[in-house]
Amino acid sequence: MSKVLVSDPIDQAGIDILSQVATVDVKTGLKPAELIEIIGEYDALMIRSGTRVTQEIIEAGTQLKIIGRAGVGVDNVDVPAATRKGIIVVNSPEGNTIAAAEHALAMILSLSRHIPDANASVKRGEWDRKTFVGAEVYKKNLGIVGLGKIGSHVASVAKAMGMKLLAYDPFISTERAEQMGCQLVDLDLLFQQADYITLHIPKTPETTNLINAKTLAKMKPTARIINCARGGIIDESALAAAIKEGKIGGAALDVFDSEPLGESELRSLGKDIILTPHLGASTTEAQVNVAIDVAEQIRDVILGLPARSAVNIPGLGPDILEELKPYMQLAETLGNLVGQLAGGRVETLTVKLQGELATNKSQPLVVAALKGLLYQALRERVNYVNASIEAKERGIRVIETRDASARDYAGSLHLEATGTLGTHSVTGALLGDKEIHLTDVDGFPINVPPSKYMLFTLHRDMPGIIGKLGSLLGSFNVNIASMQVGRKIVRGDAVMALSIDDPLPDGILDEITKVPGIRDAYTVTL
Numbered sequence: 001m002s003k004v005l006v007s008d009p010i011d012q013a014g015i016d017i018l019s020q021v022a023t024v025d026v027k028t029g030l031k032p033a034e035l036i037e038i039i040g041e042y043d044a045l046m047i048r049s050g051t052r053v054t055q056e057i058i059e060a061g062t063q064l065k066i067i068g069r070a071g072v073g074v075d076n077v078d079v080p081a082a083t084r085k086g087i088i089v090v091n092s093p094e095g096n097t098i099a100a101a102e103h104a105l106a107m108i109l110s111l112s113r114h115i116p117d118a119n120a121s122v123k124r125g126e127w128d129r130k131t132f133v134g135a136e137v138y139k140k141n142l143g144i145v146g147l148g149k150i151g152s153h154v155a156s157v158a159k160a161m162g163m164k165l166l167a168y169d170p171f172i173s174t175e176r177a178e179q180m181g182c183q184l185v186d187l188d189l190l191f192q193q194a195d196y197i198t199l200h201i202p203k204t205p206e207t208t209n210l211i212n213a214k215t216l217a218k219m220k221p222t223a224r225i226i227n228c229a230r231g232g233i234i235d236e237s238a239l240a241a242a243i244k245e246g247k248i249g250g251a252a253l254d255v256f257d258s259e260p261l262g263e264s265e266l267r268s269l270g271k272d273i274i275l276t277p278h279l280g281a282s283t284t285e286a287q288v289n290v291a292i293d294v295a296e297q298i299r300d301v302i303l304g305l306p307a308r309s310a311v312n313i314p315g316l317g318p319d320i321l322e323e324l325k326p327y328m329q330l331a332e333t334l335g336n337l338v339g340q341l342a343g344g345r346v347e348t349l350t351v352k353l354q355g356e357l358a359t360n361k362s363q364p365l366v367v368a369a370l371k372g373l374l375y376q377a378l379r380e381r382v383n384y385v386n387a388s389i390e391a392k393e394r395g396i397r398v399i400e401t402r403d404a405s406a407r408d409y410a411g412s413l414h415l416e417a418t419g420t421l422g423t424h425s426v427t428g429a430l431l432g433d434k435e436i437h438l439t440d441v442d443g444f445p446i447n448v449p450p451s452k453y454m455l456f457t458l459h460r461d462m463p464g465i466i467g468k469l470g471s472l473l474g475s476f477n478v479n480i481a482s483m484q485v486g487r488k489i490v491r492g493d494a495v496m497a498l499s500i501d502d503p504l505p506d507g508i509l510d511e512i513t514k515v516p517g518i519r520d521a522y523t524v525t526l
Ligand SMILES: NC(=O)c1ccc[n+]([C@@H]2O[C@H](COP(=O)([O-])OP(=O)(O)OC[C@H]3O[C@@H](n4cnc5c(N)ncnc54)[C@H](O)[C@@H]3O)[C@@H](O)[C@H]2O)c1
Pocket: 072, 073, 093, 096, 097, 100, 145, 146, 147, 148, 149, 150, 151, 168, 169, 170, 171, 172, 200, 201, 202, 203, 206, 207, 228, 229, 230, 254, 255, 278, 279, 280, 281, 282, 376, 377, 378, 381
């Protein structure tokens, strides 16, 4: 019989489901070394945010087939390490949406009316009606950063409370935002106009320290910030300083840079700050939802069935997957690349399946292209199972075309993304059946394998331009690994594709576009 280890508190409903197919051991509060010692006995591990599943634990889990996260965030799991070992990682993308949204709303009201401190004061025997005069939320501006599942529910309830809704989410269409009663604005405007700012975004390199001394300085002195998303999105020292100096009105935090929260100046800021111990998902209902959702997936995988919310393994039939595997990687890479070239919000993605890919069996490639396109917005939360739904929810129109007569390569894939900043296209094919090559960028023929860090320029084909760009990159200590120019006519427009060893330093793109002849430059991380 299979064995499942449950290492964080989960609802009994989940244990009951697991027990139908496995022996279940519930051992919470294990130290990393204790977990490493026993994990080798188990086929499945079920966790919440309390267990950090490191590469070391994954290496020690020699029998592990699946890690189930009873919740949304898988940032406590080394997903790449699990993927490398063929371990499926599943989560429950929607089971605690309402709970987290309601916690954020509770924070907004509690902060406005000083409920935690007023309550503590009465319990101390006081009757102080002056200190705790509050503010109404009615007709106030609520700035929602991240209009995904939780942000959308916060929007609908806040609207009913009479709040005016501003939203910032570069991956959501204006129409979708309007449907939810939100005015889509840029981040600066949101910071300037919001009376309340609530964060509902993943923690990514782009969102880390999004709220910092500089952005705090843009806010109203009465602004209140709510973070029920992830620790690390707010620079905690900058926030504490801003509250102390009266630069903002207050904050309510459920998540912290390091959890459990240790020694912190946040604790000493009185009634202008509310701190809860990562309680967003802690409702009876949410815990039943996530426990059932994830336990069912673990049960299915133990029974040899596919998982519905795998964050790292496609939920596709194994036979089709085997055949398309190299092309799936091609489609995902091209999707990620064209999304970054398009920048901002993509409204339409056209996927053209060419040559031998122009068959009905190739449909998963469209999904893989969408997964790549959405990676910048959703990171590991987008998978082959949810990519189409996520794209639909973001108002991205997907056009699929087929051209069996295209004969340049056995099979090639052409993606075109049209967004608020314009249209870009990329084409790619496999060389020797497995090596990905970019064969066209924005209509210019090239032939380069993609690399982790790339720079693309659109320029005029003229003498000296390559030298000037090389010297400029050299002066910023950027090492070029390879470079290729694609042009249609001599001395006409051209595209340059450079593979570079490291990410481009800040500010260099502006310098590149100042080089005479270079019209545009794009940096891409794959
Ligand atoms: N406190 C808790 O207990 C708790 C519970 C559940 C979820 N969460 C966290 O809440 C957050 C939101 O969860 P969700 O289920 O709504 O996720 P979601 O994926 O449905 O929505 C996230 C949204 O953020 C947007 N986004 C991505 N990068 C952005 C950026 N740089 N700027 C602005 N928007 C950006 C995406 O387009 C997406 O619409 C996650 O961090 C999740 O881990 C916390």
